[in-house]
Amino acid sequence: MRKQKQDLLKNVCFFIFLTTLIHRVFADDAAIMAELAKGLSPAPPGWNNGPPCKWPGVQCDPSGRVTSINLISKSLTGQLPPDLNKLSSIQSLNLQRNQLSGPLPSLSNIATLREVYLDNNNFTSVPPDFLSGLTSLQTFSISENPNLLPWTIPNSLTDSSGLVTFSATKAKIVGQIPDIFGSFPSLQNLRLSYNNITGGLPWSFANSGIQNLWLNNQDVGFSGRIEVLGAMSQLSQVWLHVNKFSGPIPDLSECKALFDLQLRDNQLTGVIPPSLTSLPKLSNVSLANNDFQGPVPSFPRGVQFNLGDTNSFCNTSPGPCDPQVTILLQVAGALNYPSNLASSWKGNNACQNWQFISCDTGSVSVINFPKQNFVGTISTAIANLTTLRSLIMNDNSLTGPIPDSLTSLTKLKTLDVSNNNLSGKIPAFAPSVTVKTSGNPFIGIVLPPSPSPPGTTPTTPGGTNSTPSSTTNASNKRKRSVPPWVIAVIVVAAVIGLVFAGFIGYRRHVKKPGDKYKWAKGSEKKSQKGEADEISRDSPSQMDTEGSDFHVSDSSGVAIPIDVLREVTNNFSEDQILGEGGFGIVYKGQLHDGTEIAVKRMESSLINKKGLNEFQAEIEVLSNVRHRNLVALHGFCINGNERMLVYEYMPQGTLGQHLFNWQERGIPPLTWKQRVSIALDVARGVEYLHGLAQQSFIHRDLKPSNILLGDDMRAKVSDFGLVKSAPDGKYSIETRLAGTFGYLAPEYAATGRVTTKVDVFAFGVILMEIITGQKALDDAQPEERAHLVTWFRKVIVNKDEIKTCLDPSLKPDEETFQSICKVAELAAHCTARDPHQRPVMGHAVNVLSPIVEQWMPSSNDEEENFGIDLDMSLPQALQRWKASEGKFTNSDLFTDSSTAFTRTPQVPSRDTSSFSQTDGQR
Numbered sequence: 001m002r003k004q005k006q007d008l009l010k011n012v013c014f015f016i017f018l019t020t021l022i023h024r025v026f027a028d029d030a031a032i033m034a035e036l037a038k039g040l041s042p043a044p045p046g047w048n049n050g051p052p053c054k055w056p057g058v059q060c061d062p063s064g065r066v067t068s069i070n071l072i073s074k075s076l077t078g079q080l081p082p083d084l085n086k087l088s089s090i091q092s093l094n095l096q097r098n099q100l101s102g103p104l105p106s107l108s109n110i111a112t113l114r115e116v117y118l119d120n121n122n123f124t125s126v127p128p129d130f131l132s133g134l135t136s137l138q139t140f141s142i143s144e145n146p147n148l149l150p151w152t153i154p155n156s157l158t159d160s161s162g163l164v165t166f167s168a169t170k171a172k173i174v175g176q177i178p179d180i181f182g183s184f185p186s187l188q189n190l191r192l193s194y195n196n197i198t199g200g201l202p203w204s205f206a207n208s209g210i211q212n213l214w215l216n217n218q219d220v221g222f223s224g225r226i227e228v229l230g231a232m233s234q235l236s237q238v239w240l241h242v243n244k245f246s247g248p249i250p251d252l253s254e255c256k257a258l259f260d261l262q263l264r265d266n267q268l269t270g271v272i273p274p275s276l277t278s279l280p281k282l283s284n285v286s287l288a289n290n291d292f293q294g295p296v297p298s299f300p301r302g303v304q305f306n307l308g309d310t311n312s313f314c315n316t317s318p319g320p321c322d323p324q325v326t327i328l329l330q331v332a333g334a335l336n337y338p339s340n341l342a343s344s345w346k347g348n349n350a351c352q353n354w355q356f357i358s359c360d361t362g363s364v365s366v367i368n369f370p371k372q373n374f375v376g377t378i379s380t381a382i383a384n385l386t387t388l389r390s391l392i393m394n395d396n397s398l399t400g401p402i403p404d405s406l407t408s409l410t411k412l413k414t415l416d417v418s419n420n421n422l423s424g425k426i427p428a429f430a431p432s433v434t435v436k437t438s439g440n441p442f443i444g445i446v447l448p449p450s451p452s453p454p455g456t457t458p459t460t461p462g463g464t465n466s467t468p469s470s471t472t473n474a475s476n477k478r479k480r481s482v483p484p485w486v487i488a489v490i491v492v493a494a495v496i497g498l499v500f501a502g503f504i505g506y507r508r509h510v511k512k513p514g515d516k517y518k519w520a521k522g523s524e525k526k527s528q529k530g531e532a533d534e535i536s537r538d539s540p541s542q543m544d545t546e547g548s549d550f551h552v553s554d555s556s557g558v559a560i561p562i563d564v565l566r567e568v569t570n571n572f573s574e575d576q577i578l579g580e581g582g583f584g585i586v587y588k589g590q591l592h593d594g595t596e597i598a599v600k601r602m603e604s605s606l607i608n609k610k611g612l613n614e615f616q617a618e619i620e621v622l623s624n625v626r627h628r629n630l631v632a633l634h635g636f637c638i639n640g641n642e643r644m645l646v647y648e649y650m651p652q653g654t655l656g657q658h659l660f661n662w663q664e665r666g667i668p669p670l671t672w673k674q675r676v677s678i679a680l681d682v683a684r685g686v687e688y689l690h691g692l693a694q695q696s697f698i699h700r701d702l703k704p705s706n707i708l709l710g711d712d713m714r715a716k717v718s719d720f721g722l723v724k725s726a727p728d729g730k731y732s733i734e735t736r737l738a739g740t741f742g743y744l745a746p747e748y749a750a751t752g753r754v755t756t757k758v759d760v761f762a763f764g765v766i767l768m769e770i771i772t773g774q775k776a777l778d779d780a781q782p783e784e785r786a787h788l789v790t791w792f793r794k795v796i797v798n799k800d801e802i803k804t805c806l807d808p809s810l811k812p813d814e815e816t817f818q819s820i821c822k823v824a825e826l827a828a829h830c831t832a833r834d835p836h837q838r839p840v841m842g843h844a845v846n847v848l849s850p851i852v853e854q855w856m857p858s859s860n861d862e863e864e865n866f867g868i869d870l871d872m873s874l875p876q877a878l879q880r881w882k883a884s885e886g887k888f889t890n891s892d893l894f895t896d897s898s899t900a901f902t903r904t905p906q907v908p909s910r911d912t913s914s915f916s917q918t919d920g921q922r
């Protein structure tokens with residue numbers, strides 16, 4: 001009984017399955033076709049009986065599926081069935097030139113559909129999923145359906161990646177053209193005339209192969225610039241007339257096939273570019289009813305052109321404009337030809353009622369356009385207006401530099417460019433010129449590599465906001481490096497600052513011998529408070545935070561929004577302060593993903609030109625150097641007057657804290673192994689800094705408070721401001737000097753000349769501090785011990801005496817003592833009085849790495865060279881050093897600077913000889 005039931009069920013199921021199958025294969029298309037026929041009136045001839053595949057205008061594939069319907073110009077009325085997309089094998093649907101009406105059916109997901117013609121009908125609406133999933137679509141036409149409800153071009157059109165033609169003139173399209181044209185590599189025809197589309201041209205046009213572009217006669221009108229045309233190299237016919245396009249005609253020299261360009265009845269401005277008049281195929285141009293300027297264009301014979309009579313050309317026939325007019329048009333050009341200048345700057349006499357221009361006896365003497373919302377740059381051509389007295393451009397959105405050539409304007413009295421967004425250095429104007437540059441946050445500093453080259457406008461006024469990534473392709477990729485003058489300024493400032501500082505130090509030293517280290521020590525304390533200064537890690541990391549979309553990547557040129565920093569530091573709360581340095585305050589922050597960071601916030605008093613240079617210098621240096629023993633910058637923040645640098649938080653603080661303050665901090669003293677390992681890390685970092693292939697950097701401020709430690713007690717060198725003396729005034733110079741004084745190489749203190757060997761000297765001092773646990777300058781010590789270098793070098797002449805100067809916490813066994821002696825020798829070598837006798841940093845690496853390896857042989861797998869230092873062998877160096885040892889005294893070092901100077905008369909400003917030798921080992 002039960003079994004019978006089951007069999008019956010099985011049979012029923014099978015029957016249903018079979019009928020479904022038959023229905024699917026044979027009946028479905030027939031049913032839809034019957035529905036279609038029923039809806040049309042009159043019924044198309046021959047569509048009354050028999051299988052649809054036999055109907056006139058219908059084609060099927062061998063399995064009986066409908067592949068094509070052709071009902072062109074059959075005077076049909078009626079409506080289409082809503083489930084037309086069940087014709088799932090159809091490839092071609094041709095219903096054009098009838099009076100079909102009613103809602104259009106969805107065509108979605110007909111994967112076979114290649115061409116659809118619905119044009120010249122009377123359809124009333126477009127369904128929401130009308131064009132999605134049409135993966136084979138090549139041609140689509142819905143033009144001339146004037147009774148459609150307004151609809152927009154759907155983004156789902158991107159499914160049709162083989163699209164060649166999209167025609168929708170007079171089709172009631174509204175909204176903007178979506179920026180999806182990167183999806184249609186084969187697109188040739190885009191016809192959207194007579195709709196109500198607004199907004200600008202999408203930048204993805206630049207990647208397309210569009211040849212026919214019809215966008216004319218929109219109800220309200222397209223707006224924005226037509227710049228992207230210059231990157232549409234396949235264009236042949238461009239109809240943009242009767243819209244609200246503005247701005248100039250771009251360089252069209254790439255559009256070699258362009259024959260028809262209709263631009264009339266817009267609001268275009270600017271000089272007609274020669275690239276237009278010289279287009280090889282050009283035959284039909286309309287420019288009438290715009291605000292074009294400059295010379296009347298001269299088209300070759302055979303070109304049919306329409307210039308109208310409402311443009312602002314300087315003449316009525318071709319030929320150059322008056323020189324002053326030419327120059328002023330260049331000024332306008334640098335501002336992207338603003339429309340108010342175009343409508344006022346007409347004719348060939350700039351002194352005749354030109355807005356913003358004043359003249360003295362026919363010569364332009366004043367350019368005065370404050371607060372005009374102008375976007376662009378200051379044209380270098382202004383320098384040709386030799387009679388100019390006053391140039392007022394304040395409160396606009398000008399970017400780029402103030403041209404140097406403006407300094408040649410001998411009559412110039414006033415230059416006001418305040419409250420713009422200018423950058424670069426301020427040219428050296430004569431004292432008689434009143435120069436106002438306030439309110440330009442970037443002036444006086446050089447920006448990090450920026451994606452938009454100067455002179456191009458980052459956004460299109462009134463147009464789309466997407467970036468012209470493909471149009472400025474080449475220029476985008478060009479990265480700007482630090483201009484040589486920045487480096488020059490930094491070096492010069494450093495040298496001047498240090499010579500001055502050295503002089504003060506020398507004077508104080510001589511004046512008050514009993515008090516000699518006091519001021520230095522006070523400042524040293526101050527800088528130790530800020531020991532948590534810079535902090536980081538080598539590896540690039542991502543710091544995605546909720547609600548913001550910035551990444552921290554390998555490039556440190558990452559601008560981080562101030563809101564993010566404000567949030568993660570709890571609005572720069574006092575609780576988050578890690579330390580205070582000469583630069584400003586360092587805050588700890590924690591991102592949403594838990595990443596800890598250190599934020600160095602520049603003190604507002606330091607935000608002057610030099611301070612900004614220093615800020616910039618640190619960004620530039622850290623952008624150029626990558627090494628696991630150097631801090632890496634996560635990013636920076638520039639916001640109004642705020643300047644911040646963001647590093648990773650280094651949890652173990654500074655070497656200084658571990659060497660000198662471990663007791664008060666309740667942490668164990670460093671073991672000798674840890675100390676040597678830290679020394680090696682520092683040596684490697686500095687060696688890298690010195691020996692970069694292209695550029696070498698001199699740290700100039702190596703000291704334990706600039707050496708930061710991670711949880712593994714591996715060290716990184718930090719603080720690359722290089723020129724820390726930035727602001728004027730005694731205080732900061734003293735701070736600078738104090739921070740460096742105990743570590744200052746004698747020739748550096750005496751002459752301010754700086755080579756990589758000043759870092760080697762400072763490194764030697766750090767080694768001494770590591771060995772002795774005593775600070776470089778410590779007036780708590782007896783007089784003869786207060787200056788570490790002098791005392792240490794005296795003591796270690798006799799190896800047995802070394803024991804007397806060791807850090808009491810070390811308590812070395814014999815093996816450790818042997819390695820301490822090696823490091824002590826290295827320290828002495830590094831602090832040789834003659835810079836030429838000091839080794840290069842690579843030598844220090846070579847001495848220290850076997851010592852470290854002794855304990856941690858495996859940790860060196862990834863380490864780089866153990867090459868031989870060609871500069872000088874250690875025994876050789878020691879011998880030389882010992883030979884001069886006896887003569888070396890404290891007074892020699894600091895008070896007898898004139899002899900120090902004469903004995904090393906020529907210290908090259910960069911120690912190239914040692915670079916090339918170490919480079920050779922790499």
Ligand SMILES: *[C@@H]1O[C@H](CO)[C@@H](O)[C@H](O)[C@H]1NC(C)=O
Pocket residue numbers: 099101122124147
């Ligand atoms: C188009 O449809 C509208 C109503 O939907 C009708 O009033 C009009 O007459 C139709 N036009 C043509 C040419 O069929």
Ligand SMILES: *[C@@H]1O[C@H](CO)[C@@H](O)[C@H](O)[C@H]1NC(C)=O
Pocket residue numbers: 174196198219220
């Ligand atoms: C065109 O669209 C705008 C809105 O963008 C609307 O205000 C205007 O009425 C439309 N024009 C026509 C003729 O439909």
Ligand SMILES: *[C@@H]1O[C@H](CO)[C@@H](O)[C@H](O)[C@H]1NC(C)=O
Pocket residue numbers: 262283284285304
């Ligand atoms: C040029 O364009 C105008 C307007 O579109 C048209 O009337 C004229 O026939 C065209 N001339 C040629 C030579 O294509």
Ligand SMILES: *[C@@H]1O[C@H](CO)[C@@H](O)[C@H](O)[C@H]1NC(C)=O
Pocket residue numbers: 323326327381384
């Ligand atoms: C401006 O001066 C420069 C150099 O003196 C010259 O090359 C250029 O042609 C001048 N431009 C105009 C528009 O006079």
Ligand SMILES: *[C@@H]1O[C@H](CO)[C@@H](O)[C@H](O)[C@H]1NC(C)=O
Pocket residue numbers: 397399421423442447450
């Ligand atoms: C000013 O210029 C800088 C760089 O050129 C840019 O990042 C910033 O967005 C600009 N600010 C404004 C308000 O335009």
Ligand SMILES: *[C@@H]1O[C@H](CO)[C@@H](O)[C@H](O)[C@H]1NC(C)=O
Pocket residue numbers: 231470471472473474
């Ligand atoms: C963009 O850059 C690529 C490669 O650098 C180049 O082949 C292409 O021609 C460039 N395109 C434009 C529009 O400049």
